Amino acid sequence: MKALILVDIQNDFTPAGPGKPRGALAVPDGDAVIDVANRLMPSYGLVIATQDWHPADHKSFASRHPGRAVGDVIDLNGLEQVLWPDHCVQGSAGAELCEAFDRGGIHEVVRKGTDPDIDSYSGFFDNGPPGRRQTTGLDDLLRSRGVGEVHVMGLATDYCVKFTALDAISLGYDTHLIEDGVRGVDLNQGDCDRALDEMRRAGVNIIRSGLGNEPVRFYRTAEEHGCFSNFAPFPVRLDGKCWPTTEHYFQAQKFDNPEYREKIRTANSPAIAARLGRSRKIPIRKDWESIKDDVMRRAVRCKVESHETVRRVLLSTGDRKIVEQTTRDNYWGCGSRGTGKNMLGLILMEIRAQIRDRGLESKT
Ligand SMILES: [Zn+2]
Secondary structure, eight states, X not given: OEEEEEEOOBGGGSOOBTTBOOOTTOOTTTTHHHHHHHHHGGGOSEEEEEEEOBOTTOTTBGXXXXXXXXXXXXXXXXXXXXOBOSOOBTTSGGGSBOTTSOGGGOOEEEEEOOSTTSOOOSSSBOSOSTTOOOBOSHHHHHHHTTOOEEEEEEEOIIIIIHHHHHHHHHTTOEEEEEEEEEEOOOSSTTHHHHHHHHHHHHTOEEEOOOOTTOOEEEOSXXXXXXXXXXXXXXXXXXXXXXXXXXXXXXXXTTOSOHHHHHHHHTOSSHHHHHHHHHOOSSOOOTTHHHHHHHHHHHHHHHHHHXXXXXXXXXXXXXXXXXXXXXXXXXXXXXXXXXXSOOHXXXXXXXXXXXXXXXXXXXXX
């Protein structure tokens, strides 16, 4: 049987929302996992929520250590301990599971972090010394229900989610992490990426929440797949120069005139670069139509290869179709009736296949 483990989806770990103050240890965008959880719960035979549940004098709180600040790392009974703000205090509103979270879909709640002297990141055991970690009862619960496969998601990627998934693997569960169902703290930049890598290396299968094979649609840079846009602020180094965006590079290549190319390269925004590139006051290269696909390919490939974030987002789309969702462009995008050529989407899919073949997704 398959169980869904929802890690610490609690008020203190989520940002402010309607009628809800910001949590004491709010994970950026943490409430985004709630919809994923609600959507997934009905498809699992067993749904377990873990709940961080600390006594008020818990030693992981910076307030218990005079002279220390949140984020400091101390030695706590021989173990490294990051100091946190007071959070998830037993009985407090902050410790409650989130309101928007469909609590009726949860079969069991497993509490952790109840010992004042020791923190508990994993949903299975506290952080105690190897071999002497106290169990939360989660392992027994799963075994008693005949669970062999667990799917883990929740908060936060780089702490409780990571340690829960790693323990699940070491306890012999077939363990999957739902990548779009987690958000992290990133106390040090890159912590979340490193956590995903560590889980992957330990044998955790990183999956998506099964939005099925819906196409990935992108257009605005601020959206989930916005890094695919040529306007997204990912510089590329090509032809010996640095271009602020792929749009700058692409537009400039239309022209033989070096001064005009430079003017486009130094344009203050991709929108200005696009406007300059569409102007026909300066003649464009005669062979432009025949080379433009390759120019775009070169720009996009350079962006994907130079930026780990873009590469990760691209690989996370699996085998889904990628579509530039714009009514205004029938060539690069899907066009007004969805019948456009979607050339930019096709190029992204082509590059995705290439980097997957080369195994670039693994940093090791
Ligand atoms: Zn805690």
